[in-house]
Amino acid sequence: MAEFLEYMHGMGTDLLGPVWPLAWTVIKIAVLLAPVMFCVTYLTLAERRIIGFMQIRIGPNRVGPFGLLQPIADAVKLFVKETLIPEKADKVVFLLAPIITLGAALTAWAVIPFSPELILADINVGLLYVLAISSLGVYGLLMSGWASNSRYAFLGSLRSAAQMVSYEVSMGFTLIPVIMLSGSLSLKDVVAAQSGMWFVIPLFPMFVIYFISVVAETNRAPFDLPEAEAELVSGFATEYSAMSYGMFFLGEYANMLLVSTLGVLMFLGGWLPPVSWLGFIPGIIWFLIKLGVLLFAFLWIRATFPRYRYDQLMRLGWKVFLPFSLFWIFLTGTIIHLVGAV
């Protein structure tokens, strides 16, 4: 594998000369994003099938065996439909909004390590990068709501912006004890620091808060207030159609995948096996298993709980999660100090 990559790299340098590093990066990005997009599209199918199963329905099973071609049919449908733009919308901002949402959701993948070697950009502030990029997602929602020039969309976008900003805070705070224990902001080092014990064991409450926070952060049920269809039609996405809507949709699922991946890396030991004698199974398999468990939990929650009320949501974020994670940061620091440097 490594030899083949070397060969490819050398051949490209001969062929294209100085432009090659750029092309090589583009190829690497494509190789990274193709599986991500594949997972995103099939996550939609998994969601419909699993929730169907939980609600004793069948779910989509007509297109291809077990409905496996359904996401492709959906994608084709979204591509060939007409993109409608409201007459009084701010066209540039209106079209920029879904691009920013999806762009932010995909850009964050650049620093995600899938195994010790499999990482596109190994920067030493990887975690901060992910948090910074994911905080850009809120602009897509704000811009879409304002540019649509529609009350439902505007209300939905304001709600979702407030929700995302609030839960970003509590999500960030749950990750601080992890950083304290691992002593590094590089995602690779964080995983390496868990070779003795996964951080989910000493930091179990933080893991729970992290998971609830990211469910709220990605606007998923039971915190899907931005698009509470009973009151706001479809929230910020009301005026969107065809692929401009499709990009919001893909962005939401890509975000779901991203925060689950981050949870696996920060709390569940990334590619490390649960016990060392299971180490013969490749790390990427463990990674995918853990990712699958977290994603299943996302769908499970959606099928189980009724929607939260908005004031309850804000209260939970600011008055329960925030003080508790602050206390836990303090506790972690004290213990590290007493036990000695980790």
Place this chain on the structure above:
Amino acid sequence: MIPVADIVFYLLAAVLVIAALRVVTTRNPVHSALFLVLTFFTAAGLFVLLRAEFLAAILVMVYMGAVAVLFLFVVMMLDVDFAELRRGALSHLPVGLAVGGVILVELIIVALAQHSAGPVTEPAVAVPNTLAIGRVLYTTYLLPFEIASLVLLVAMIGAIVLTLRKRPDVRKQVISHQLARTRDQAVELKKVASGEGA
């Protein structure tokens, strides 16, 4: 070899300058705020080029993730007639020019001082800049750091005090009361004779 870093720098700098100009020249206040966001983002890009990844990430998280979002919130929701605001703007021109001029002169002085001190050296050791900033912040500059956080705390409390007011005429949910309710208080069972309930 193409100087990639130079090309990226000039690209980012051009976007930065244009975006900053558009912040003050565009007519729509929401567009103005969005250009401000773009300005922050390109500035973060410049920090990355200087190998200050930590500062870049913090700039994006704090200024784009929080401050500019609040700007946008306010600008989107306020129904301000901006043509009205703009009318008297020219009379403030001298003050604006004076402040801008002072900042420009200061920047030039700083730049000259830097320049005469010799070119910026590459980071000498492999200490990640997050660690370096943390060390300096919590040792040499501990006192200013603590004072700054105290000021922020006071501002936060002040904002809460300003907005917190008890209005006795408004019915409000008290969560603890809600949770403390028992079944007996909430549900009353009535026997209604057939045909007489209404």
